[in-house]
Amino acid sequence: DAGVIQSPRHEVTEMGQEVTLRCKPISGHNSLFWYRQTMMRGLELLIYFNNNVPIDDSGMPEDRFSAKMPNASFSTLKIQPSEPRDSAVYFCASTLMLGNSPLHFGNGTRLTVT
Amino acid sequence: DQQVKQNSPSLSVQEGRISILNCDYTNSMFDYFLWYKKYPAEGPTFLISISSIKDKNEDGRFTVFLNKSAKHLSLHIVPSQPGDSAVYFCAAPNSGGSNYKLTFGKGTLLTVNP
Numbered sequence: 535d536a537g538v539i540q541s542p543r544h545e546v547t548e549m550g551q552e553v554t555l556r557c558k559p560i561s562g563h564n565s566l567f568w569y570r571q572t573m574m575r576g577l578e579l580l581i582y583f584n585n586n587v588p589i590d591d592s593g594m595p596e597d598r599f600s601a602k603m604p605n606a607s608f609s610t611l612k613i614q615p616s617e618p619r620d621s622a623v624y625f626c627a628s629t630l631m632l633g634n635s636p637l638h639f640g641n642g643t644r645l646t647v648t
Numbered sequence: 649d650q651q652v653k654q655n656s657p658s659l660s661v662q663e664g665r666i667s668i669l670n671c672d673y674t675n676s677m678f679d680y681f682l683w684y685k686k687y688p689a690e691g692p693t694f695l696i697s698i699s700s701i702k703d704k705n706e707d708g709r710f711t712v713f714l715n716k717s718a719k720h721l722s723l724h725i726v727p728s729q730p731g732d733s734a735v736y737f738c739a740a741p742n743s744g745g746s747n748y749k750l751t752f753g754k755g756t757l758l759t760v761n762p
Contacts, residue, residue, distance in 0.1 A: 625692075637750065
């Protein structure tokens with residue numbers, strides 16, 4: 535089991551550019567979560583998918599943020615246009631939504647917007 | 649509004665001694681709690697959990713205690729080992745009984761000195 539795979543590990547971009555973060559969940563998991571970690575706000579949930587369908591996107595900060603899950607093995611988080619305040623570590627997590635099964639996190643993408 | 653609070657940003661203990669990490673919550677609807685451990689440049693990994701119907705859950709060197717009247721939980725690590733040095737997050741799901749929409753504390757950095 536390779537775990538949750540995120541790419542890239544690091545992304546440095548200039549303000550105004552489009553950024554796409556990618557995630558491959560654990561095979562067989564039916565739920566996928568995107569979290570963002572900052573010093574000020576800690577870990578906060580951005581959006582959650584169940585069976586590839588977005589269930590709750592109330593944590594997405596602005597319309598500049600969008601997420602898709604075209605199939606059970608792939609999800610993207612896009613920021614367009616990016617701003618310096620978007621700099622953070624973005625984590626993807628997956629789980630088999632069954633009882634209290636825990637989230638399995640990827641190693642994150644560290645985004646720096648200059 | 650921080651519903652899950654970890655008031656100690658850091659804790660340092662000697663190898664072999666007990667580590668006690670604390671967490672307070674404000675939402676009385678929380679009925680399940682989790683602890684995650686995070687090493688640098690990695691995603692959080694699930695450590696241990698507790699349901700509100702219990703006041704203690706033990707797994708090897710790790711024990712979580714829940715005091716519902718005080719809205720307080722703690723993680724005890726005995727004996728502490730240098731490999732336990734990490735950031736520990738307390739978390740609770742907003743929707744009872746599942747890991748949907750976890751709210752995380754801001755974490756406590758534990759350093760175990762050899």
